[in-house]
Amino acid sequence: MSVNVTVSIPPEISIELAKLREVRKAVVEGASMGVEAALRDHFQYLQARPRADGLKAVGFWSGTDGNSVAEQIGDPRLSGDSALIEIDSPQLRHKIDGGEIKASDFGHPYLTIPATDAAAAAPQGARSFETHIQWVPHPDGGVRPALVAGPKGNDGVTLFWLVRHVRHLPMPEALPPQSGLDSAARDAALDVIDAILSQPGEAA
Amino acid sequence: MKTALEEFAAKTEVPSWARTADWDKLPAAIRRRSFFSAALEDARALSAERKSVADLLQTVSKDGKIYRRDTAITELQAMMQARGLDTGDGNTLTNPAAEKRIKLVLDTNRAQAQGYARFKRSSSGGALLAFPAQELVRVRNSKVERDWQDRWIAAGGKLTNGRMIALKTDAIWTNPALNRFGTPYTPFDFNSGMGLKDISRREAIALGIMAADWQPDRDPVEDFNAQVEADVSTVHPDLLSSITGLFGDAVSLVDGIMRFVS
Numbered sequence: 001m002s003v004n005v006t007v008s009i010p011p012e013i014s015i016e017l018a019k020l021r022e023v024r025k026a027v028v029e030g031a032s033m034g035v036e037a038a039l040r041d042h043f044q045y046l047q048a049r050p051r052a053d054g055l056k057a058v059g060f061w062s063g064t065d066g067n068s069v070a071e072q073i074g075d076p077r078l079s080g081d082s083a084l085i086e087i088d089s090p091q092l093r094h095k096i097d098g099g100e101i102k103a104s105d106f107g108h109p110y111l112t113i114p115a116t117d118a119a120a121a122a123p124q125g126a127r128s129f130e131t132h133i134q135w136v137p138h139p140d141g142g143v144r145p146a147l148v149a150g151p152k153g154n155d156g157v158t159l160f161w162l163v164r165h166v167r168h169l170p171m172p173e174a175l176p177p178q179s180g181l182d183s184a185a186r187d188a189a190l191d192v193i194d195a196i197l198s199q200p201g202e203a204a
Numbered sequence: 205m206k207t208a209l210e211e212f213a214a215k216t217e218v219p220s221w222a223r224t225a226d227w228d229k230l231p232a233a234i235r236r237r238s239f240f241s242a243a244l245e246d247a248r249a250l251s252a253e254r255k256s257v258a259d260l261l262q263t264v265s266k267d268g269k270i271y272r273r274d275t276a277i278t279e280l281q282a283m284m285q286a287r288g289l290d291t292g293d294g295n296t297l298t299n300p301a302a303e304k305r306i307k308l309v310l311d312t313n314r315a316q317a318q319g320y321a322r323f324k325r326s327s328s329g330g331a332l333l334a335f336p337a338q339e340l341v342r343v344r345n346s347k348v349e350r351d352w353q354d355r356w357i358a359a360g361g362k363l364t365n366g367r368m369i370a371l372k373t374d375a376i377w378t379n380p381a382l383n384r385f386g387t388p389y390t391p392f393d394f395n396s397g398m399g400l401k402d403i404s405r406r407e408a409i410a411l412g413i414m415a416a417d418w419q420p421d422r423d424p425v426e427d428f429n430a431q432v433e434a435d436v437s438t439v440h441p442d443l444l445s446s447i448t449g450l451f452g453d454a455v456s457l458v459d460g461i462m463r464f465v466s
Contacts, residue, residue, distance in 0.1 A: 029330030
């Protein structure tokens with residue numbers, strides 16, 4: 001025969017437990033914010049790097065018009081001692097994974113690759129301009145199809161190169177190293193604990 | 205993007221003749237709850253712009269393709285032209301069918317919804333304890349850069365080693381001299397390249413922004429969302445009438461004070 005002994009937490013301890021749960025939540029919120037700040041810093045760093053094609057940056061990584069990768073960072077989903085931060089950006093996914101983009105996947109004969117700063121920054125891409133297709137000499141040699149503004153012949157301005165497909169290599173540095181994110185989470189969590197301990201009435 | 209979408213979805217469409225200068229006279233609490241486009245009285249056109257912003261916020265797919273801003277601009281431009289809203293003034297901000305104008309509407313509204321979502325998660329609870337301050341920084345180059353240090357000082361801000369940093373609980377963030385929209389989040393002006401950088405507790409203490417025993421005496425998010433009253437005595441009566449009519453039971457207007465009741 002066994003004997004059962006009931007253990008119940010006294011009400012005053014339950015209150016303290018509830019406070020501790022709030023502290024735990026605050027620490028995870030702080031750590032999540034630390035990771036978000038580190039992500040933003042990283043995207044800002046990538047934004048400041050010169051583009052591979054030499055054109056002016058247009059705010060792919062970090063910006064203020066709602067389009068950049070940094071602006072797609074969502075609310076963290078907290079679960080116990082961890083959290084999940086979603087970055088709702090198919091463009092970032094493609095940068096990380098790399099891969100081929102085909103014009104036919106979009107129902108178009110060509111993809112447009114900007115050739116000038118104005119083309120790169122155009123809100124509607126090629127639709128922002130009146131252009132015609134023309135074969136023009138490419139800086140890498142040979143002639144290629146392009147969208148050209150202005151008169152036909154040699155006096156037009158090449159705005160976009162036309163290609164059937166492009167292949168991008170994976171870009172693992174699109175996200176900061178995990179060690180950097182872990183460090184950001186730890187520092188922020190410690191800051192939260194420090195702030196809580198400095199509250200009047202808390203043990204220092 | 206849930207919070208951003210919720211913030212945007214809570215807006216009421218206000219088709220109106222009012223221009224930007226008229227809207228600027230409205231308190232931030234009303235503008236925040238309104239979806240409008242300067243001098244756009246066409247309800248269908250306004251509704252189409254709103255749907256595009258919502259679709260962009262949700263990263264929706266159409267015909268298997270992700271709905272992008274360039275597509276949204278092209279579609280809206282065609283719709284505006286079909287509805288006879290092209291003023292024929294070319295690519296200017298006063299032309300509702302202009303690329304520049306549509307881009308501004310989409311970008312500003314999307315950025316504001318995202319800015320609110322970021323503000324909400326970064327300015328309360330543990331996030332506020334870990335990062336109690338923020339810095340106004342340039343995150344995108346602009347063709348013509350405004351003098352933000354001038355605006356910062358005009359709004360009562362102090363420079364810290366040349367940097368524009370203040371606690372998130374500081375009233376400077378909603379000062380219209382700094383943020384023309386009167387909101388504590390980005391964007392700070394039309395087409396502005398300025399953004400916010402979170403400043404950690406340890407850095408804020410090291411910079412002298414706050415004492416080591418500083419505690420937030422209020423929650424900036426609760427404070428902002430508690431702004432349910434606004435003095436509308438200087439607002440044009442016609443615009444005010446439109447707003448009270450469209451908001452319906454959600455607002456009351458007594459002695460020049462508009463109050464949101466739901």
